[in-house]
Amino acid sequence: MKRAVLLDVSAIMYRAYFANMNFRTKNEPTGAVYGFINTLLSIINEFKPDYMAAAFDVKRSSLKRTEIYSDYKSNRQSTPEDLVRQIPRIEEVLDAFNINRYKIEGYEADDVLGSLAKKLAKQDIEVIIVTGDKDLSQLVEKNITVALLGKGTEGEKFGTLKTSEDVVNYLGVVPEKIPDLFGLIGDKSDGIPGVTKIGEKKALAIFSQYDSLEKIYDNIDNLKSIDGIGPSLIKNLVNEKDIAFMSRELAKIFSDLDIDIEESKLQYGMDRKKFYTLCKVLEFKMFIKKLSLEEKPQNPTLFSMEDTIEKKESPKIIEEEKIEFTKEISLNFSNRELLIIDNENSLNEQKEYLNNYKKIASIYYEELGIILSTEEKDFYFPLNHGGLLAKNIDRNLLINFISELDIKFISYNFKALLNLGISFKSMYMDMMIAYHLISSQTKIDPIIPIIEYSTLEPKDYKTAFGKINAELITAQEFSKYLSDISIGILAIYDELNYLLKKEDLYKILMDNEMPLIPVLSLMERKGIKIDVQYFKNYSLELEKELLKIEKAIYEEAGEVFNINSPKQLGDILFVKLNLPSGKKTKTGYSTDVMVLEDLESYGYDIARLLLDYRKLNKLKTTYVDTLPLLIDENSRIHTSFNQIGTATGRLSSSDPNLQNIPVKTDDGIKIREGFVSEVGKVLMSIDYSQVELRVLTSMSKDENLIEAYKEEKDLHDLTARRIFNLPDTEAVSREQRTIAKIINFSIIYGKTPFGLAKELKIPVKDASEYIKKYFEQYPRVTNFEREIIEFGEEHGYVKTLFGRKRYISGIDSKNKTIKSQAERMAVNTVIQGTAAEVLKKVMVKVYDTLKDKEDIALLLQVHDELIFEVEETSVEKYSEILADIMKNTVQLEDVKLNININIGKNWAEAK
Structure with a gap:
């Protein structure tokens, strides 16, 4: 029997896009195309079809289903811009494989696939539909199989639904009853409403007795005998009968569209020259090697895929430009x-x-x-x-x-x-x-x-x-x-x-x-000691404080409820108390931090209490209760440092994450008090003073910043004076210095006036004015940031001072929001990435100096801070040695690196 494979292009390309978002050339994003080709080769290799066809979606506004229900698919977010840019390339891939593309105005890809499948199956051709959409399961019948992307088990790449039994095991109903099921439960991804509060579990309970909407409504009075179906659900069914039948219509796949299925239009084969040219442009060298595309074919241009997909030889690697390539490895695949x-x-x-x-x-x-x-x-x-x-x-x-x-x-x-x-x-x-x-x-x-x-x-x-x-x-x-x-x-x-x-x-x-790998390994194996009893006592303190806050919340609310339930909390705040509501989600009112902060700004005490409760509860569950569970036999915690955890090059920490402990807050300080030194030893903390601002100064060559650091002025104090137009005779207030400090660092992190306004809790207009004055005082910073962005636009990536690259998706986007986010990312990467590399070079130098020493060990790196455990008698000696290493291992142009050294029996004292 001949076999045809039908491709749901939208499902494949979306999956490919999100799996490979970092892939791009200098000129364009390529991840979706790369993943699409990979999937296509897997499909051909797995199913070895005789025929292939691809179905595309059309614009939502043209769909016939919107005539039935105007909100159909209106909840879907617009296609990501980077994916939109890749769709023409995906069409080129299909053309290179001579796979015919089908699109019918007014109908979805599902309808096209359904119509093609039914017509081919009637001609006694085995049909396999490759999709990620469970709706298409309703097409399963003799000669029609649905292959679900990413649903394979036991080593299979695709989860295949071949029979009614397979569909029942997957969705709970036979294929022809899937529209009835969706009539009850709806489909959030497509905006099909269904009946309120009837989910899959309750719907299947009903279907076990009555397997169609007609039978359900004919027996509506008998549903109360089904476990879990109460009066309120029956009331919803009665009130929303029209919606249920409408939802069923929306879920039905049209399978009788007028589509030409001539054999010649369904045959496929790779045009080697066309596909090679595309892979060359998109820099897909792996596919060029995998399919031996540079080798001249002995036969015509179109050929069968079977001879190439399974090849395991190590192909000849292409030499490019003038870079010398030396082949060092020759693998034996056949007789290993x-x-x-x-x-x-x-x-x-x-x-x-x-x-x-x-x-x-x-x-x-x-x-x-x-x-x-x-x-x-x-x-x-x-x-x-x-x-x-x-x-x-x-x-x-x-x-x-x-x-x-x-x-x-x-x-x-x-x-x-x-x-x-x-x-x-x-x-x-x-x-x-x-x-x-x-x-x-x-x-x-x-x-x-x-x-x-x-x-x-x-x-x-x-x-x-x-x-x-x-x-x-x-x-x-x-x-x-x-x-x-x-x-x-x-x-x-x-x-x-x-x-x-x-x-x-x-x-x-x-x-x-x-060189950093053995440094991190030694740090992880050493670990840092914690005082377990201290954390137990602190946990009891937090428990008492949380109970106090809980009680105050219940008094404000006028009743006891589950504070950790967003739904119950939403009902209390926005229904019972009738507070001004913010955004509403599909499941109810949003009660996220932004919503609560807005309510707090309006003076609602319950919002302030809820924010305090969440902060302390997170502190307790994330650190105070968890850390004692992670100790070894010597009461030491061993975090893991990840060298590839961030795109900027900064190290990340996990299991537990010690880099997210609050820095300046009282709670953060109390947690640090629980990290202690061994008897006879102390903790020594050495951190850089404003290392990222010093990097910005050096790289931007801003004369005012250089002068400030040369004269060892307080940069935050200086910025405050310039922003607030303060004369030298007038002192800078604590509030003004704090604002200036936040602004100084906001420039590095690319904060917008809106973001700065939110952090400072000031009007956006004032925040915008502060940023404007900052750039007026430090004009080279503006030019430097523009140079970074222009370089990113031209090359698709940015570089740190030491040459590390980061590809920046969206920096050439026409969407202002996406582009501005990418620009902030570009600037941040250059400055933060350079500062991170300074720390790495220092850590390697420290390791080389200390690795044979018994009286000192490097334990932690947290952003710009290194924490050591030192014997008390060796503190003075190592303070001098380490100060020299941190100041002089890397020397920035025009500005010196300064450090702070603190000693203590616990991390809080050493901070």
């Missing part, structure tokens, strides 16, 4: 050995081979074990497998063995291996950080770059093992999963190494990022 090394004997058997191996090898770790891959072999070392039959290699034996190997290792997240205790003779390159520098990607996922830069397609953990308990995964199963990733890490090395050099990012990786 995968060995499981779970005892000393098997380890000794491989010693000679590994000791004599002098080329690049990859090493990669996940929770159950370590994989080591050479060009020809893979070695799996099980570490944490459970179950009766599990055999794990001795951890110390393995650590010592790997630490002694004289191999040029590459990895994806070396830090995880260092944290096990392994010390490498050569950490050649961390591919995670390399890919981050090239792409600005912040996800810790090796699958993404492997698929992008190689012909391999390893599975992620969820796809490979689903919900299987880790203890049930055998070494054999896990070794295959890990080896696919490890081979992929080797496979992408040459290309990433080439791109780093081409993009002038190699030096950043080798000078800044690679």
Whole structure:
């Protein structure tokens, strides 16, 4: 039987867009196109169709369904501008594959797909509809299958609905009854209303008795016998009968549109020249390699995909411009050995081979074990497998063995291996950080770059093992999963190494990022001590305070209710108390922070109390109650530092996040009091004084800023004088200095007059005037920011002082909101990213100086602050050494770096 695959283009391209938002060339965004091609190749490889067609949506205003219900799909947000720009490119992809595009005015892609499917099925052609839309499940019948994007299980890429039973298992009803189901529950994504307060669970309970709207309304008086269906729901059904039947009509797919399905219009095949040209323009080198597009075809231009999709050879990499490319890795795909090394004997058997191996090898770790891959072999070392039959290699034996190997290792997240205790003779390159520098990607996922830069397609953990308990995964199963990733890490090395050099990012990786890995590993392993009893006592204090605030809230409200329920709170504030309501969501009134702050500004005490309650409750649950649960046997907390966690280059912290502890508030200070030094030691905090403002001064070359720092004036005081036109004889008030300080930093973060007005709680007009006066006083800052933005517009990215790049999506957008947001991001990246790199260089220098010292250790980095634990007798000595390192490791032009040093038995004292 012949097979046809029908593509729901909107579903595929939206999914592709959100999965690859960072992808772009100098001139245009490319993520949706890239993801679309990837999905298209997977579809062709998976289903091997004889025919293909693609369905497109039309504008909402032209839809026939809006004649039935004017609000149909009116709730949908407009298509993201970056995606709109890529739709013509997606059409080019389809044209390059000779896949016919179908669009019918007045009807949706679903209707086009339904009509094509029905006509083809009648001709005894097997039809597969690829979509992400559950509505299309109503088309499932003999010869029609629905393949759902991202719904595959047990390693499958697509969740396929082939029979009525499959649809019942998926949605709870047979295909032909799906419109009736949506008649009751509606469909929020399409703006189909349904009946108020009837969700899927209650609807299916009704359908278990009566399987159509007609039967339901014929038996309306009998519904009360169904569990969970009370009088109020029956009343809604009665009152909204017309809406239910209308909703059913809206949910029905038109399947009898007049569409030409001549065989010649459904045949497809890749036009190699056309597709190669497109991939070249969009810089999709992976597809050029994967499909061998540069090789001259022996046959006609159109060809079958089957000969190319499964290729696993390592294709020849294209040399570009004058960048020298050296191929360092030649992988053997056909005769690889995968060995499981779970005892000393098997380890000794491989010693000679590994000791004599002098080329690049990859090493990669996940929770159950370590994989080591050479060009020809893979070695799996099980570490944490459970179950009766599990055999794990001795951890110390393995650590010592790997630490002694004289191999040029590459990895994806070396830090995880260092944290096990392994010390490498050569950490050649961390591919995670390399890919981050090239792409600005912040996800810790090796699958993404492997698929992008190689012909391999390893599975992620969820796809490979689903919900299987880790203890049930055998070494054999896990070794295959890990080896696919490890081979992929080797496979992408040459290309990433080439791109780093081409993009002038190699030096950043080798000078800044690679030396930082052991620094962060040591910090994570050291951890910082907390006083557990202190946090328990503080928790009781907060509990008492929260109970007091709760009581006051209930008094204001006139009744007891669930403060943490947005719906109940919304009813109290905007129905019972009749306060002026802000925005309303689909589920009720919004009670977010902005709404409560607005109410507080109007003088409503209940809003102030609610804000206090939320602040203290978050403090208690996020830190005070949680931190004591994370300690080791020595009462030390071990946070994780992520080198690729932010696009600007700043380090992020997680498990727990110690960088989000409030800085200047009383509550933040109280939390810091719980972080303590060991007996006989103190905590030493060294932080930079206004490092980002000093970076701005140096890079902008603003004469007034340079003069202020040269004369060691208080910059916030100086800015206040200039903004408020104060003479030298008049003192700057505390309030004026605070405003000036906020404005100084707002320039870095690109705050708008509206944002500044909100923070200072002043009129937007005043905020706008402050910003205007700031730029009048520091004119070179305006020029500098404009230069950054113009550079970003021209190149699609911006650079820090040290050459780190960040691609800025939307900087050339015609949408003012998107463009202004991108411009703020560009300026912030240059200044904040440069400051972050200063800290990184300093941390590496500190590590090199202190790594063999027993009386001091670097424990934490929090933004511009480094926290050390030092023996009391060594404080004076290290204060001088560290002050010199922090002031002089990096020397900015025209401005000196200054620091503050504080000592204390706890972090609050040292702050």
